[in-house]
Amino acid sequence: MSNLSIVQSRYTCKAYDPTKRIDDATLDHILQALRLAPSSINIQPWQFLVAANDDTKAITASSMTGSDAHNAPKVLNASHTIILCTRTQLDDDHLDKVLDAESRAGRFRTPDSKTARQNLCQNYLSEYAKTPAKLSQWAEQQTFIALGYLLLVAELAGVQATPIGGFDQNLLNDALNLNSQNLNASVVVTLGYASDDDFNQTLPKARLDFDEVIRFI
Numbered sequence: 001m002s003n004l005s006i007v008q009s010r011y012t013c014k015a016y017d018p019t020k021r022i023d024d025a026t027l028d029h030i031l032q033a034l035r036l037a038p039s040s041i042n043i044q045p046w047q048f049l050v051a052a053n054d055d056t057k058a059i060t061a062s063s064m065t066g067s068d069a070h071n072a073p074k075v076l077n078a079s080h081t082i083i084l085c086t087r088t089q090l091d092d093d094h095l096d097k098v099l100d101a102e103s104r105a106g107r108f109r110t111p112d113s114k115t116a117r118q119n120l121c122q123n124y125l126s127e128y129a130k131t132p133a134k135l136s137q138w139a140e141q142q143t144f145i146a147l148g149y150l151l152l153v154a155e156l157a158g159v160q161a162t163p164i165g166g167f168d169q170n171l172l173n174d175a176l177n178l179n180s181q182n183l184n185a186s187v188v189v190t191l192g193y194a195s196d197d198d199f200n201q202t203l204p205k206a207r208l209d210f211d212e213v214i215r216f217i
Contacts, residue, residue, distance in 0.1 A: 006155055008205060013160035016077040017195040026157050027080060030191070033153040034082075037146035041121050042098060045090055045139040046146060047183055049176070051081040060188060063172035064164075071166045071188075078162070079192035082150065083172070085183040086143045088136065090125055136184075143186045150189055160198075164188040 022030075034048060051057045060081055061072040075081050087094065099118055108114040128135040147163060154161040165187055172178070172185045194201050207213075 007152075010151065010155040011160075011200055011203075011205065013074070013162045013190070013192070013194050013198055014200040015195045015198040016074060016079070016160070016190065016192040018077040020079065020193040022079040022159055022191060022193075026159065027191075030150070030153050030157055030159065034146060034150050037149040039142040039145060040138070041124055042102065043090060043095075043121070043125075043139075043142065044098060045087045045094075046143045047085045047087065047181075048146075049083040049085060051075075051083065057081055059175050060167075060172065062175060063167040063169075063185075065168060065171070068166035068168070071164050074162050074164065074190045075188070077192070077195070078190035079159075080190075082189045082191065083176070083185050084143050084147055084150075084187045084189065085178060086136075086140045086186045087182055088139075088179075088184050089182040090129075090135070090139060092122075095121055095125070140184075140186050147187055147189065154191055159191050160194050160201075162190045164190065 031048070031050070039045065051060050054076075057075050057078070060083065061075040064070075064072040064075070095118070099114065099121075102108065102117070103114060108117065125135075128138055151161050151163060167185075167188055169185055172188075173183075176185070178185060
């Protein structure tokens with residue numbers, strides 16, 4: 001199957017079969033790929049929380065109330081749910097971890113090259129930090145890059161996925177004590193296998209025409 005065919009076949013699952021579980025090897029493959037998602041200056045401003053049991057899925061679903069209540073069954077019936085969190089602090093400790101990982105990977109030929117890289121990142125982050133709202137927005141944009149990676153890799157692995165923005169962020173942050181961990185729940189993604197009630201799996205994909213969304217300038 002070509003890459004374009006894979007993208008064409010991907011759809012958002014609307015109902016999951018609670019009896020079907022993602023096997024450990026497939027889940028590990030998806031999570032390993034998610035870890036490799038790119039980010040600006042390789043800052044990786046995220047942490048991915050995997051809700052794999054009924055208790056943690058119920059906690060996650062409890063943040064989906066009112067007009068968002070229709071999303072709760074997806075969480076409860078899916079095999080796994082991943083909460084993509086964005087770090088609310090990008091301090092020197094976090095940058096040191098990134099630089100150490102880059103050093104272990106062999107990205108620095110000399111100590112000076114590591115120092116230059118550190119200075120570049122610090123200058124970049126300090127500019128954003130002058131406007132906290134801008135820093136927060138930029139960091140969360142990186143998390144949504146990871147979201148795209150997750151959706152595509154799940155499809156490649158034969159697993160259905162649903163990105164969910166319809167939840168009470170404050171409720172979920174409080175329920176999982178995320179604020180004290182300097183984390184903010186950005187988006188929830190359910191993973192599993194569609195049930196027969198998933199009407200969306202048989203509907204054709206509909207997108208705006210090529211010329212409507214893509215222009216050569």
